[in-house]
Amino acid sequence: QKEVEQNSGPLSVPEGAIASLNCTYSDRGSQSFFWYRQYSGKSPELIMSIYSNGDKEDGRFTAQLNKASQYVSLLIRDSQPSDSATYLCAVRRSADALNFGKGTSLLVTP
């Protein structure tokens, strides 16, 4: 079973700070990576997808991918209390399905 590892947290950051969420994966052949946000009791919401090494920015969110180190991260700039949620890292496996990490809980304090 291919693994996707995340620190469960909680990660606590003050409002306005940068939150850094990290994920490692075991399948060196993985090509597609995704970050989802999940509020308590709700379903996951896709935030970012990244396929190439380097950075990809979308508003306050930046995804970073390093395939050599098998590492993907999500940076959230100017963190807001509304960003408090669990963030799930997902890696594409064979035949379209995804492997998910257990998620990192983020708490943004006012």
Place this chain on the structure above:
Amino acid sequence: DGGITQSPKYLFRKEGQNVTLSCEQNLNHDAMYWYRQDPGQGLRLIYYSQIVNDFQKGDIAEGYSVSREKKESFPLTVTSAQKNPTAFYLCASSLGTSGGNEQFFGPGTRLTVL
């Protein structure tokens, strides 16, 4: 208004009963998926389908069954053979093999066994 719908939102089942969870999408996506989420756990794949009338087992298919008779519908049946069915069930869809596999989720069904 495009999206994925799941029903019911909450479902209670007595031991020994089969129940069917509905998932419908109007995104014209080829691929559909069922995941299960337990508290503090990641999502685990139950079944997936890349095309009508075809589906594959995921990592935890035992005690579950599915059908894919229409492109927009992918119902999941939780049978009495599933030993611990209480969980949050999530349906997702994606364009399929040609689309990069960005998956979008429905609102989920929370199943409780009494």
